[in-house]
Amino acid sequence: MKKEQLLNIAQELGSPVYVYDAHKIESQYKRLTSAFTNVKNLKINYAAKALSNISVLKFLKNLGSGLDTVSIQEVQLGLVAGFKAQNIIFTPNGVSLEEIEEVAKLGVQINIDNLSILEQFGSKHPDIPVCIRINPHVMAGGNTNISVGHIDSKFGISIHQIPHILRIVENTKMHINGIHMHTGSDILDIDVFLYASEILFETAKNFKNLEFIDFGSGFKVPYKKGDIETNIEELGKKLTSRFNEFCKSYGKELTLAFEPGKFLVSEAGFFLVKVNVVKQTTSTVFAQVDSGFNHLIRPMLYGSQHEIMNISNPDGRERFYSVVGYICETDTFANNRRINEINEGDILAFKNAGAYCFTMASNYNSRFRPAEVLWYNNKAHLIRKHETFDDLLANQVTVDLSKKKSVVKK
Numbered sequence: 001m002k003k004e005q006l007l008n009i010a011q012e013l014g015s016p017v018y019v020y021d022a023h024k025i026e027s028q029y030k031r032l033t034s035a036f037t038n039v040k041n042l043k044i045n046y047a048a049k050a051l052s053n054i055s056v057l058k059f060l061k062n063l064g065s066g067l068d069t070v071s072i073q074e075v076q077l078g079l080v081a082g083f084k085a086q087n088i089i090f091t092p093n094g095v096s097l098e099e100i101e102e103v104a105k106l107g108v109q110i111n112i113d114n115l116s117i118l119e120q121f122g123s124k125h126p127d128i129p130v131c132i133r134i135n136p137h138v139m140a141g142g143n144t145n146i147s148v149g150h151i152d153s154k155f156g157i158s159i160h161q162i163p164h165i166l167r168i169v170e171n172t173k174m175h176i177n178g179i180h181m182h183t184g185s186d187i188l189d190i191d192v193f194l195y196a197s198e199i200l201f202e203t204a205k206n207f208k209n210l211e212f213i214d215f216g217s218g219f220k221v222p223y224k225k226g227d228i229e230t231n232i233e234e235l236g237k238k239l240t241s242r243f244n245e246f247c248k249s250y251g252k253e254l255t256l257a258f259e260p261g262k263f264l265v266s267e268a269g270f271f272l273v274k275v276n277v278v279k280q281t282t283s284t285v286f287a288q289v290d291s292g293f294n295h296l297i298r299p300m301l302y303g304s305q306h307e308i309m310n311i312s313n314p315d316g317r318e319r320f321y322s323v324v325g326y327i328c329e330t331d332t333f334a335n336n337r338r339i340n341e342i343n344e345g346d347i348l349a350f351k352n353a354g355a356y357c358f359t360m361a362s363n364y365n366s367r368f369r370p371a372e373v374l375w376y377n378n379k380a381h382l383i384r385k386h387e388t389f390d391d392l393l394a395n396q397v398t399v400d401l402s403k404k405k406s407v408v409k410k
């Protein structure tokens with residue numbers, strides 16, 4: 001998207017506002033499917049938790065995507081968006097048996113990631129096919145908070161527990177139709193990914209009735225020029241060849257599944273804010289914007305470095321700024337960042353704001369959550385109104401506190 005287009009949206013709809021470029025989502029989707037064009041049965045299940053606006057879900061469904069979900073509410077959003085139940089996979093962690101049963105009743109593919117639930121679910125519903133989430137104990141990823149395949153991780157069933165899995169399957173006569181791993185976000189090294197894949201292939205040999213192998217996600221996208229990103233094309237070539245070899249030895253054309261979130265939507269998103277105050281201190285210049293970690297928590301939570309552009313003054317002289325929010329707590333978006341000269345009232349655009357930004361937004365400081373816009377066919381479509389005061393009151397229950405305390409006699 002062009003800077004003027006973003007600026008127009010902020011001027012028309014006000015700030016703060018999220019903007020998603022549908023064309024970028026589409027080109028990323030096609031990039032991934034082209035990289036695996038030599039896999040006969042490929043299934044991309046978009047990870048809804050990255051960005052779960054119904055219009056975005058619908059757009060991905062129309063591209064041919066399935067949906068990866070982690071809560072029954074995401075499943076329900078997917079159904080509202082028009083996904084067929086059989087194109088949804090449920091990959092929760094630590095949710096109740098009841099929730100899993102409820103989702104299974106809807107016809108959604110279940111993915112189980114612990115032995116306790118596997119045993120209970122298999123005993124009660126041996127006829128419902130289940131996928132198993134394996135933890136291959138491979139360390140992938142830059143940030144320990146989002147590395148989920150390592151030995152101390154709470155995710156998946158350890159590969160060292162395969163004998164136990166097999167015993168449960170044998171005893172319950174349950175049907176395992178898929179094997180899954182998700183080793184965590186930010187995979188830098190294709191060889192690490194391929195190494196984990198080999199462990200998955202090895203595991204898959206234990207199950208005779210598989211329909212698919214799900215390799216999860218964690219593809220890294222660039223945040224700024226020169227950033228390393230996952231080389232999808234190279235991964236496509238190498239994994240395709242290994243996958244097709246495996247299918248031959250397994251004796252069946254399996255489906256290769258992925259469930260990317262960030263890869264599909266991160267770069268499509270822009271978060272637009274207005275500068276309220278430019279504040280000089282003895283050590284720096286703060287640009288204080290009309291938002292905070294209530295709307296975009298990733299810099300504070302993960303140390304994510306979102307690039308920031310001054311779209312009101314794109315040709316201005318570059319200067320150094322600390323960009324901070326209006327939350328009454330340390331609330332830093334960026335430190336010591338080189339940005340075109342900022343004046344009060346300017347609109348700044350945060351890049352990579354498609355994944356895990358709006359979905360992590362809150363009403364902290366009793367602020368409204370922002371509006372969302374989908375840029376599609378060269379037009380801005382409002383896909384979520386910004387909240388109003390009524391939303392803040394919506395579920396609050398007013399009790400009558402005016403009466404005097406009744407005296408309790410002993």
Ligand SMILES: *Cc1c(COP(=O)(O)O)cnc(C)c1O
Pocket residue numbers: 047049050068070091182184185186216217218219259260261262263355
């Ligand atoms: C979050 C999640 C994903 C998506 O991860 P990205 O890094 O956004 O691609 C995929 N699979 C599972 C099971 C997840 O929990």
